[in-house]
Amino acid sequence: MARLDARGSIHRVYPVLDAGALQAIDGATTGKVAGFGLSSSVAVPGATAAQPLPMPVRWLYVLEDGRLVVPQGGEGGQATFQNDVVTGNNPIVGRIAFWTDDESCKVNINTAGEGTGWDVPRVAGWSDRNFAYFVPAQNEFQRYPGHPAMTSMSTVLQAFDSRYAYRLPQIQSDGTLGNKAEHKAWLGSIYDLLPRVQLGASGEGSMGGSEVVTAANGIPLKRERLFASVDEFFYGSGYDPATQQRLPNLSGGAVDAADLDTGRFFLTAHSRAPEVNLYNRPRISLWPLQSETAKRTAKDRLLAFCATSAGQLGAFQRASTWENDTNKQGSSQSPTADFQLPGNQRLFSYLQKLTKTGIPGFGSPSFDDKYGSLNRNQILLSMFDLVRWGVNASNPYETPKYHYIPPRSYTGLNPEFLAEASAVPVVAEGTAYESFGTKLKAFGRFPTVIEASLIFMATEVDTLPDGSIKDTAPADNRSDKTRRMRAFLVLQPFTPVIGMPPYSPSVRYRIRGMEAWKVNGQPLGFGSSLVSRVWTPAGATGEGGHSTAYTSFHSQFFKARGITSRRSP
Incomplete structure (x- = not known):
């Protein structure tokens, strides 16, 4: 459009895309806004020197009786209509240009x-x-x-x-x-x-x-x-x-x-976008909620409202919160309680169904075709597990206060740091809609053993009369002979979810089948079923950090409350 100012000068007004967003640099037309510009190889249809950015539109035609109609076809710049729609008694009296903007891309x-x-x-x-x-x-x-x-x-x-x-x-x-x-x-x-x-x-x-x-x-x-x-x-x-x-x-x-x-x-100012996914179905919220509605804050209730469609809550829920470190540790310390909630079963089944369906506009292949059934369900289970504890895990300030994962000591509720900020991995075998075919486990915020080492340590060596180590020539700063030794097993824990808040897992490692291990025919002294409880706070073990992928490694060498384990040879 064009308008005249008081001096008679013409000013061009662009209702959608202003040509003022373009600039010429070294003979090339580029955009002033980062990421915007015109193709150097494809000409803009209908562009002129005075109008470098003609807006492509479609038209709705207005009939005399007020109805809006669209052309049946067209050729050579002329539109054609159904003969019984556009008539001499009900001719076209106007037209309306329209286009589509994606506000969510602005x-x-x-x-x-x-x-x-x-x-x-x-x-x-x-x-x-x-x-x-x-x-x-x-x-x-x-x-x-x-x-x-x-x-x-x-x-x-x-x-x-x-x-x-x-x-x-x-x-x-x-x-x-x-x-x-x-x-x-x-x-x-x-x-x-x-x-x-x-x-x-x-x-x-x-x-x-x-x-x-x-x-x-x-x-x-x-x-x-x-x-x-x-x-x-x-x-x-x-x-x-x-x-x-x-x-x-x-x-x-x-x-x-x-x-x-x-x-x-x-x-x-709005970023309007559809509240549906690529399948034109409702989205699932990434904000987990307590199934106990009395333990939902104002923010929780607002997000629950936003995630509800047709009376169905589209958010994963938690079975229970942490109350104490004895008999009410909450569902974060259970591998099954959260997954078995009816609402979570319904949403998980919904995800299983969607991921077995081809995405509209992208062909018939589905996530199931890409990953296979077992891997697809493993990915979905890991997603559920991370959402359940990785967001909104503690609320020590707003009313009602709650802790989903065991709280840290600064709250005064968990002075022993027992399992602080940890979450047991979810273990499941499927839903009523689709079985996994086997038992699957997510990663939680919990250590997984990725390596085991058997370490041998000398406890008695040859010595000289003065009690010093016998190290004859060529001296290599080692005893000539070891008379007694002991062996111990060290496990390497790993968790892929690092960072804040610091965590100290409470875990029991059970090792079976080591009673027959021998060296030179002599038993190493391991039992048939060994249990090592690891729960000393990682911050008290000299580990230098308790937010890493290997947190709780040092805790294997401590008894409760930071006391170093001591065993006789």
Whole structure:
């Protein structure tokens, strides 16, 4: 469309995609918004110098009696209709252009931020070192992996003003930021535009992963009103009583009406998306709920409401919470209680059915064809297991308070650290809809033995009259002869789910069949059925960390309460 201003100049108005989002650089047409541009090999249909981005639309035709009709066909720029629909007595009197926008593919000005990545530190290096030192604070949503606030506004804003162009953090050899002040100021300039994301004061947040958080409650919640439309992005949440108008956004005039017109194709205030999956069926929530409704917080109840369709709850449930370390340890310490809940059986059967069906639009092959029945069910069981304990595992602050996994000692509820933050793997054989064909086990938050070592240790060697070790020439700092020795078995535990919160599993290892093990015909002294209980808190064993894949290895050498095991040869 075109409009004339007061001076008679023509201004082109683009209702969908503004040609102002394009720019010419070195003879090539590119997009000002990151990731947007025109193909260099395929011409835009109908493009002209004055209109480089003609909008492809379809038409609905309006009949005199008000009905809307669509063409039966068309050729050579002419549409054809059914003769009994469009007649001389009921002709076409107008038409309406329409197109389809996918709002979920746009950047949401209510939820986006400027992501500064964080992940669980796993290896040695400055990036993992910084992940360990500069952990995201509470409410620092822009650093939570997978959170909508990790979506970066700079991809669009940099088209409006160079101050929003991406500022690459300059990492020094010691892992610190060389442009820390500049980087913080840049992040703050973007967060100032947004209703729910902010940088916070020093100590409240990690400042984009460059400072240690010291405030117990993290960044205060930013409670500015959400934008109702992209047009409102020009305004903030402040209100001037004198003029009875909202104040402009804190952008210093960097975002104006023309910018919003250009960015409208890339920005949204809603991100409307279907509440169904690729099969056009309801999604399953990733927020587990207590089956005991009295132990659901306001957030739990809200998410339960959002996950309910046609009266059916689309969320996995937990049979019971942790109450004490004796007779009410909760269903996190049971391999079957959660899986056997009727609601979980129904949802698991639903997943089994979907994964045996071809995805519409992608052909007939299904997940069952790709992985096979056994592997498909193993994947589904592992998914259920991780969701059941990996999210919303403890709530020590809001009412009603609860702990699904055994709580940590700081709560004062579990002073012995017994099984703290651990979850027994789910074990199942299938559902009424489909049997697994064998017993399958997930990984839980629990050690799995991946290696066993038999270690021999000398307990008596040849000595000289003065009591020193006999080590004749050539001396090699070892005794010439060992007269007595003992053997002990060491197990290597492993869990694939590392990171916070620290955990200390309570496990009994039972080893059978070692009574016949001998060396030089002499029995090693192992019994026919040996049991080793491992439950000493990993933080008390000198392990140097109890959030690793190998946590609880050292606990094998301790008795209860951190007392080192001592056995005579």
